Amino acid sequence: PPPPQQKEYLFKVLVIGDLGVGKTSFIKRYVHQIFSQHYRATIGVDFALKVLSWDEHTVIRLQLWDIAGQERYGNMTRVYYREAVGAFIVFDVTRASTFEAVLKWKADLDSKVTLSNGKPVPAVLLANKADQVREGLIPQLPRLEPFCKEHGFVGCFETSAKENTNIEEAAHCLVENILSQD
């Protein structure tokens, strides 16, 4: 018998947030199941491809766009954002300045790209380095759920790229939201 109809999607997904929050670590963990203390900051844009057998009929290719070196400016060009259908916005739970930057990144995203139907690109907030909470959680960190609702994130997760906590869950949440857009 002929193979069942398979749908294939290619999704461009951005991973943004301040320098050192764990963007590259998140991608390496998710795509290659590895963690290292030292990722060289290659200058420019880096890609990683994660292929998901989503269900019997659906294959999803997630093209994860990492940024390297440009985070320090706190914004990216429209060209970089073009045709993105989802985003992870990452901060480091031990560094307040990286949390304060979250809304700046969200605003940058929303001002430079929308879905073809005009809606904002679904974004998931990652509170990364959750394994380090004991070493000092940002004292003024608000409760994340209400924060995410208020600011239009489709989900938020306390992640650890180091300990592989909530990485798959966060990605699953984003993909579900991307799929429900069309």
Ligand code: GDP
């Ligand atoms: P990027 O600049 O956002 O790409 O951040 P990197 O992925 O290069 O990570 C910066 C530093 O934080 C590196 O030393 C990583 O090993 C470390 N790091 C990243 N994620 C985690 C995590 O979940 N827990 C801990 N403890 N360290 C992490």
Ligand code: MG
């Ligand atoms: Mg990096």
